[in-house]
Amino acid sequence: MITLITFAPSFGQPAASPFCIKAIWLLNMSGLAWTREDTADPRSMPKQKLPAIRVNDQIIPDSENIRSYLESQGADFDAGLSDMEKSTSRAFIRMAEEHMYFHVVMDRWGDDDVWPIIRDTYFAAIPKLLRGMITNKLRQTLMRGMHAQGLGRFTPQERLDRLEADLQAITTRLWHGPFLFGDRPTAADASVAAMLANMRATPGKTLMKMRIAEDEILCRYIDRASDAMNQPVSAASATLCA
Structure with missing residues (x-):
């Protein structure tokens, strides 16, 4: 199971950061099972930023790295594009x-x-x-x-x-x-x-x-x-x- 570590929802959006929203949407589009863990303090993350995902004991930080990981698991976000x-x-x-x-x-x-x-x-x-x-x-x-x-x-x-x-x-x-x-x-x-x-x-x-x-x-x-x-x-x- 993938755990997304993200800022909490705010101002009617699923997360405070657009990069966290991007990660949520990529995870949803990937078809993979995932859950979320909200935090206000990213200092313990490898880049001291959010989002990040936890897969088993590995932390993968940064929305672009999250995309790369999901693609390595079979997601194709640009299917059909030239x-x-x-x-x-x-x-x-x-x-x-x-x-x-x-x-x-x-x-x-x-x-x-x-x-x-x-x-x-x-x-x-x-x-x-x-x-x-x-x-x-x-x-x-x-x-x-x-x-x-x-x-x-x-x-x-x-x-x-x-x-x-x-x-x-x-x-x-x-x-x-x-x-x-x-x-x-x-x-x-x-x-x-x-x-x-x-x-x-x-x-x-x-x-x-x-x-x-x-x-x-x-x-x-x-x-x-x-x-x-x-x-x-x-x-x-x-x-x-x-």
């Missing part, structure tokens, strides 16, 4: 995980109106008297990292302008079908839709959150992906899909 489509899929995954993700971070950790909600949700296990002091240090460290990364130097409007081309690329792909590469979700949807879902679920009314929430095409896509991938696929169905 080599060109698989290349495009890889680019969409990197766009979501190496660019769009940092916009989520800035919206949740960098916005002074949103941060108190994030703090009290993510760090509820820390006693309230200590929570502010501990989390403020974490926030300062993270924001220094975002400044070094680059997005931390931009205003919210500048960030939204930078993100717009990504959203347009996703919308263009969706003119081809209900999912990025046709009639059923693939690995790219597990990354892209999870990221969009987290953007839309962010508390408050940030510019980015409202851009997603007011886009009918993207909202319908998020909802389709969530409906399709939140439910486990039977092993027999997964074999047929592959």
